[in-house]
Amino acid sequence: MKIxxxxxxxxxxxxxxxxxxxxxxxxxxxxxxxCYSGGGLLCxxxxxxxxxxxxxxxxERAKTSGLRVFLWPRKKRLxxxxxxxxxxxxxxxxPSTSTPIFIAAKKKFKVKDIHEEVLKIRSAKxxxxxxxxxxxxxxADEILDSCVNQFKKFKTEKDVATFLxxxxxxxxxxxAFPVIVASEKNxxxxxxxxxxxxxNKGFCVLDFGVKFDGYCSDITRTIYLGxxxxxxxxxxxxxxxxxxxxxxxxxxxxxxxKIHLAACKALGKENRYFIHSLGHGFxxxxxxxPGLSSLSPHxxxxxxxxxxxxxxxxPKKLGIRIEADYVLLKGEAVxxxxxxxxxxx
Amino acid sequence: MKIxxxxxxxxxxxxxxxxxxxxxxxxxxxxxxxCYSGGGLLCxxxxxxxxxxxxxxxxERAKTSGLRVFLWPRKKRLxxxxxxxxxxxxxxxxPSTSTPIFIAAKKKFKVKDIHEEVLKIRSAKxxxxxxxxxxxxxxADEILDSCVNQFKKFKTEKDVATFLxxxxxxxxxxxAFPVIVASEKNxxxxxxxxxxxxxNKGFCVLDFGVKFDGYCSDITRTIYLGxxxxxxxxxxxxxxxxxxxxxxxxxxxxxxxKIHLAACKALGKENRYFIHSLGHGFxxxxxxxPGLSSLSPHxxxxxxxxxxxxxxxxPKKLGIRIEADYVLLKGEAVxxxxxxxxxxx
Numbered sequence: 231m232k233i234x235x236x237x238x239x240x241x242x243x244x245x246x247x248x249x250x251x252x253x254x255x256x257x258x259x260x261x262x263x264x265c266y267s268g269g270g271l272l273c274x275x276x277x278x279x280x281x282x283x284x285x286x287x288x289x290e291r292a293k294t295s296g297l298r299v300f301l302w303p304r305k306k307r308l309x310x311x312x313x314x315x316x317x318x319x320x321x322x323x324x325p326s327t328s329t330p331i332f333i334a335a336k337k338k339f340k341v342k343d344i345h346e347e348v349l350k351i352r353s354a355k356x357x358x359x360x361x362x363x364x365x366x367x368x369x370a371d372e373i374l375d376s377c378v379n380q381f382k383k384f385k386t387e388k389d390v391a392t393f394l395x396x397x398x399x400x401x402x403x404x405x406a407f408p409v410i411v412a413s414e415k416n417x418x419x420x421x422x423x424x425x426x427x428x429x430n431k432g433f434c435v436l437d438f439g440v441k442f443d444g445y446c447s448d449i450t451r452t453i454y455l456g457x458x459x460x461x462x463x464x465x466x467x468x469x470x471x472x473x474x475x476x477x478x479x480x481x482x483x484x485x486x487x488k489i490h491l492a493a494c495k496a497l498g499k500e501n502r503y504f505i506h507s508l509g510h511g512f513x514x515x516x517x518x519x520p521g522l523s524s525l526s527p528h529x530x531x532x533x534x535x536x537x538x539x540x541x542x543x544x545p546k547k548l549g550i551r552i553e554a555d556y557v558l559l560k561g562e563a564v565x566x567x568x569x570x571x572x573x574x575x
Numbered sequence: 576m577k578i579x580x581x582x583x584x585x586x587x588x589x590x591x592x593x594x595x596x597x598x599x600x601x602x603x604x605x606x607x608x609x610c611y612s613g614g615g616l617l618c619x620x621x622x623x624x625x626x627x628x629x630x631x632x633x634x635e636r637a638k639t640s641g642l643r644v645f646l647w648p649r650k651k652r653l654x655x656x657x658x659x660x661x662x663x664x665x666x667x668x669x670p671s672t673s674t675p676i677f678i679a680a681k682k683k684f685k686v687k688d689i690h691e692e693v694l695k696i697r698s699a700k701x702x703x704x705x706x707x708x709x710x711x712x713x714x715a716d717e718i719l720d721s722c723v724n725q726f727k728k729f730k731t732e733k734d735v736a737t738f739l740x741x742x743x744x745x746x747x748x749x750x751a752f753p754v755i756v757a758s759e760k761n762x763x764x765x766x767x768x769x770x771x772x773x774x775n776k777g778f779c780v781l782d783f784g785v786k787f788d789g790y791c792s793d794i795t796r797t798i799y800l801g802x803x804x805x806x807x808x809x810x811x812x813x814x815x816x817x818x819x820x821x822x823x824x825x826x827x828x829x830x831x832x833k834i835h836l837a838a839c840k841a842l843g844k845e846n847r848y849f850i851h852s853l854g855h856g857f858x859x860x861x862x863x864x865p866g867l868s869s870l871s872p873h874x875x876x877x878x879x880x881x882x883x884x885x886x887x888x889x890p891k892k893l894g895i896r897i898e899a900d901y902v903l904l905k906g907e908a909v910x911x912x913x914x915x916x917x918x919x920x
């Protein structure tokens with residue numbers, strides 16, 4: 231996908247090729263630009279057709295990509311072999327490149343980081359990608375609805391997580407990331423992992439998303455077990471207000487930093503308990519370009535999909551996070567997931 | 576776990592600390608040496624207690640590890656902050672370190688790769704680890720039995736994969752790796768991903784493992800849909816014979832290279848269709864130290880868990896792989912998973 235866009239950037243940066251390597255598991259860029267999710271090396275030359283280099287183990291599978299595939303000769307080092315195909319400086323996505331691969335590449339090529347450029351290309355979704363993302367959003371919302379509706383039958387955090395996982399697989403999807411089910415004080419840890427512990431009265435954070443045909447959704451709902459106090463309802467509404475403020479801000483600015491700050495402002499003095507960034511792009515991966523944070527230089531552009539997920543976390547007490555998914559269409563943020571309000575079960 | 580073993584290596588290599596970093600997802604070494612699976616930096620000094628550095632988002636969670644946790648000051652670079660705690664050369668596992676982290680570390684420290692050393696420490700399992708691995712093996716075998724027993728009800732590769740996934744989660748486990756269900760000619764691709772395609776007559780490769788309490792199993796069974804011809808039965812027995820030959824070889828040698836070559840020899844002239852290495856260690860990760868291949872310098876040592884998985888792959892025709900899990904106890908390979916023989920369904 232979007233090979234011409236990548237090649238235009240390579241030519242502008244005077245790079246002879248973009249090179250993505252994953253020796254074992256496959257790589258999301260290889261999948262995106264090369265329609266191949268196995269191990270090997272994908273080379274996208276600035277002016278020629280992309281090709282794959284891989285070992286015998288993956289050779290047949292790599293050919294299903296439709297690209298030309300070269301068999302990596304056992305006795306030749308990978309970048310030495312690549313240097314028989316291309317010359318000049320190459321671009322790599324350094325954060326997703328392991329150190330030994332980078333060191334090996336540097337021995338044969340001048341290497342430039344094209345992380346931002348590659349992530350930016352992937353951030354604006356095509357119609358077909360958006361169709362898959364919308365479906366991933368609808369499925370995750372439906373599964374969450376069903377989960378919340380029968381919440382009384384769950385005894386432990388792990389029960390809830392297992393329900394969400396089984397429903398996901400039953401619908402032919404996979405998890406976009408490990409489910410978070412964090413009851414009461416456990417919810418003060420944003421990346422808490424669900425355990426075999428009793429669900430306690432109070433707020434319970436459910437952070438969940440599915441992968442449909444390769445594309446993710448990412449939703450957080452905070453529900454309440456029992457009857458929330460007026461103060462707790464006010465806290466929830468404060469977080470909801472921060473999400474609304476960020477959403478409205480997008481009509482005025484596309485600066486990710488300003489959108490983040492609008493949410494911070496809405497949180498008032500509780501902002502000191504907002505300990506992460508406001509959101510992130512998502513697509514093939516659950517965390518993509520752009521980043522919505524106080525330091526982000528990014529701007530939201532047409533077709534980008536992103537989350538808005540303000541939260542407040544009181545150590546050893548509680549956590550509330552509300553996360554929805556959006557896409558920017560014709561300059562406006564369009565919500566892809568439900569807004570439920572505080573549901574008590 | 577095994578902090579003293581790691582510290583002994585650090586002192587021997589004149590390193591002041593081992594440093595493991597994962598800014599987002601957590602890292603298997605951090606989990607193993609620091610009992611912490613979130614984002615941040617784990618430092619294991621050669622002569623002092625390990626500590627974690629992390630940002631606000633993970634601070635509360637990191638404290639549950641029981642280690643001392645420092646809050647990473649927003650305005651300081653990570654390794655600049657680390658250099659206020661330790662000095663001298665540090666060891667890192669470079670293959671699991673992303674390039675920007677390595678470059679940042681190099682600005683403040685002399686960095687040495689301790690990949691082999693760290694993986695070797697993790698390869699010999701403790702009794703408690705072995706208990707979990709055995710359980711992961713039994714559960715995966717039981718699920719595979721149940722799958723094969725009702726195989727007639729599956730129509731597509733994806734049906735089979737979904738069954739295996741649902742059973743895994745239903746038993747409180749997770750997948751050790753994405754399931755492989757490869758029917759007939761698709762099985763000629765060892766890392767094939769199951770699709771929504773009809774199960775054809777012929778060999779069908781099922782490569783599947785579960786993660787129980789963090790520890791993996793990894794089993795491949797090849798079954799036959801329909802009635803195999805005498806030639807096909809002979810091919811299967813050839814692969815089974817290669818597995819047996821490798822198993823027997825372990826009584827004579829612990830050299831991974833020699834064990835691999837014993838399997839190659841048993842395959843006779845069909846060895847040209849054996850296109851991957853014979854096996855690998857497994858534990859917290861599905862692929863660990865040691866590697867059993869024609870180039871491996873590793874030796875199998877007491878307590879190491881590993882797979883033996885010979886296979887033959889005829890492009891566009893068929894694939895057969897038989898994989899079992901073993902542990903070396905008192906110098907002998909002990910099988911942890913079932914040997915089923917060729918089952919036709």
